[in-house]
Structure formats: C-alpha cells, structure tokens
Amino acid sequence: MRIVKLCLLFPLLYSCVSSKAYEHLKNEKNKLKVERGSLTKQLQDLETVKNALENDLEKSKSKVKILSVENANQEQDIVALKRNLKALEESHKFLDQNRSSAIVSITRKNKALLQMIEKKEQALRAESIRLEKLNKEISIGEKKINDLKVLLNKRENEMSRLKKSLSDALLSYKDKGLSIEQKSGKLYVSMENKLLFKSGSWDIEVAGRSAIVKLGKVLARSPNISILIEGHTDNVAYIGKKKGINGNWDLSTKRAVEVVKILEKNKDISLKNLTAAGRSEYDPVASNESPEGKAKNRRIEIIIAPNIDKILSLVE
Incomplete structure (x- = not known):
C-alpha cells in the first residue's frame, strides 16, 4: 500500500522536489522492489513448507489410525493374556491344593506296579526253572528214545537173523x-x-x-x-x-x-x-x-x- 501511494505521488513530487530527493526516492523504490522479491520468495518457501507439513500431517494421521488399530489389537491380546494368566493361576492353585493327594495316589500306583513287576519276575524265574527242568527231561527222554530205537533195531535184526x-x-x-x-x-x-x-x-x-x-x-x-x-x-x-x-x-x-x-x-x-x-x-x-x-x-x-x-x- 505504501508503494502504491508513492507511485501516485511520484509525478507531483518530481516537479516539486530536487534531483537529490528524486534519487532518494528512486533508491527507496528499488529497495522496495528488492524487499518485495524477497517477501515473494519467502511466501513461496512458506507455501512449500506448508504443503510439506500438510503431507506430513496426513501421513501422521494414517500412522495414528494404524497405531490405533494395532493398539486395539494389543489391548485385546492383553485382555486374553490376562484371562489366560488368571486360568493358569487358578490351575496352579488347584494343583497346589491337590498335589498331596495326587502324590499319594501316584505313589500307591507305583507301589502296586512294582509289586506286580516283582510277581511277574518271580513267575518268570519259576517258569525258567520249569523250562530248564523240562529241557533236561526232554534230553533224557530223547536219549531214551534213541536208546530204544537202537535196541529195537537190534532186536529186529536179531529176529531177521x-x-x-x-x-x-x-x-x-x-x-x-x-x-x-x-x-x-x-x-x-x-x-x-x-x-x-x-x-x-x-x-x-x-x-x-x-x-x-x-x-x-x-x-x-x-x-x-x-x-x-x-x-x-x-x-x-x-x-x-x-x-x-x-x-x-x-x-x-x-x-x-x-x-x-x-x-x-x-x-x-x-x-x-x-x-x-x-x-x-x-x-x-x-x-x-x-x-x-x-x-x-x-x-x-x-x-x-x-x-x-x-x-x-x-x-x-
């Protein structure tokens, strides 16, 4: 606005003022042009910065939206984990309460199993002894059968002669x-x-x-x-x-x-x-x-x- 006024007054002043004043005004004008260019450049830079900030803002909004979704999922996971933790704590508590009776039951079962194994081993040893005795009897029987065959063959040969x-x-x-x-x-x-x-x-x-x-x-x-x-x-x-x-x-x-x-x-x-x-x-x-x-x-x-x-x- 200041520049416009100067431009309107310039013809009047040119006739009224001295050349020195004119030069002064001319210099002022040039300064104003330079200042105007600088302001225009600043305005353009500011516009560029504004656009960059607006882009960054949009990106930030998108990230915030994504983070919000992830945060909601994490909250659901936390709720599920808390629920599982509670169930584990209850199970641990139940196991603590029933551990003694479980140990007694397992000990009783192990004892019964050991007794069964011992009986099986005793039966196996008895069966092994019986089989050994039976094998001896079979060996004796086989020898008797062989002797009998020899004797019968001998008798048969004697009868043939x-x-x-x-x-x-x-x-x-x-x-x-x-x-x-x-x-x-x-x-x-x-x-x-x-x-x-x-x-x-x-x-x-x-x-x-x-x-x-x-x-x-x-x-x-x-x-x-x-x-x-x-x-x-x-x-x-x-x-x-x-x-x-x-x-x-x-x-x-x-x-x-x-x-x-x-x-x-x-x-x-x-x-x-x-x-x-x-x-x-x-x-x-x-x-x-x-x-x-x-x-x-x-x-x-x-x-x-x-x-x-x-x-x-x-x-x-």
Whole structure:
C-alpha cells in the first residue's frame, strides 16, 4: 500500500522536489522492489513448507489410525493374556491344593506296579526253572528214545537173523504145511496138523517131531527170547474117546504141551522161556467153510519174541 501511494505521488513530487530527493526516492523504490522479491520468495518457501507439513500431517494421521488399530489389537491380546494368566493361576492353585493327594495316589500306583513287576519276575524265574527242568527231561527222554530205537533195531535184526536160520533149518518142511513170518518184531512159525498130528490125536508124528527138534536147535542159540506155543483147532467139536480131553480147548492145549515136551529135551533152551497155550477154534487164519480153510486153522503156532525187559525199562 505504501508503494502504491508513492507511485501516485511520484509525478507531483518530481516537479516539486530536487534531483537529490528524486534519487532518494528512486533508491527507496528499488529497495522496495528488492524487499518485495524477497517477501515473494519467502511466501513461496512458506507455501512449500506448508504443503510439506500438510503431507506430513496426513501421513501422521494414517500412522495414528494404524497405531490405533494395532493398539486395539494389543489391548485385546492383553485382555486374553490376562484371562489366560488368571486360568493358569487358578490351575496352579488347584494343583497346589491337590498335589498331596495326587502324590499319594501316584505313589500307591507305583507301589502296586512294582509289586506286580516283582510277581511277574518271580513267575518268570519259576517258569525258567520249569523250562530248564523240562529241557533236561526232554534230553533224557530223547536219549531214551534213541536208546530204544537202537535196541529195537537190534532186536529186529536179531529176529531177521533168527528167521533166516529157521528158514534154512526148516527148508525141507515148507511144502508140508510149515511157514515162517516176521511181523511186529516177532517171528511166527506155523505148522499145520498134517505135519504133526493125526485127526483127534495129540501124539506128534515122526516128521513133525524131527521138524520141532531142528527148530529147537536153532532157538537154543538165542537164549534171550520167549517162546510161546499155541494150539489151534477148526470149529468142528472134538468127539474123541481119549480120557482127560473135553472139547477143542483141551485138545489145542494138549497139542501145545506135547510140542513143549519135545523142546524142553534140548538142555540149551531155558524152560522159563517156554509157554504153552490152547486157543481152540477162536483164532482162525482162514474160513472154516471149506476143508482147505479148516486144514489151515488146525495148526501149532510158535511165536518167538525178543526179551523186552530192557525195552520196558526204557519205556518206564
């Protein structure tokens, strides 16, 4: 405003004032121009600062908004933490109150568990002892079984050798009703009546007596055997007139005894190894419906078995 007034007054003053005054005024004018430029520059700078401050203010508002949200979240977290802390404090308090009873319960359970473990260990030791004893018994049993197998094989071989000796000695009688069979560890020497006896008689014929004597010589070489002589008949009832005979039982027994009498004359045969028995008609080897079958059933059967005392001792 001051500058404007000076400009209006300048023509008037130019005519009234001296050149010195004019120069002074001119200088003042220039100073004012300079001052105006400086003020304009300051105003521009202030405007720039204002804009920068306004931008900073907006940024600060945004940060404040974000911080407000974060602060709210943190407050919620604090509330949750306080709630958890309270729950922990209550749990700790509960544990403190119940710790003694819990310790007693755990101690009781541990004691019961230890007792159970001790019982299991005792049972295990007892079972180990039992198994050890059982293994020893099994070993002993296996040895006995092996010994029994060896003994049975030995007896079987002895019976096989004896069968061969008997077959060789009695070869000439095989077509006269004599047969030898080995089964179940025993020898069965069967002699039909046509080789030994006449019908209804127990007197041994010459050929039969010779066969029994030869058989006895072979048996005498095997002292550790038992000799069972069995008499057998067919199913025809005995009707003989000889005294002391009452039916097929008596006849079959009497014929077996007559064979024993011939064998006992061999002094090398132990009498304790001899047994006589009558089976009558009740152990047939063929049907009694035909003459041929009846002839086979009328027989003397000599059953030769090894001494089984050792075998029985092993089995026991």
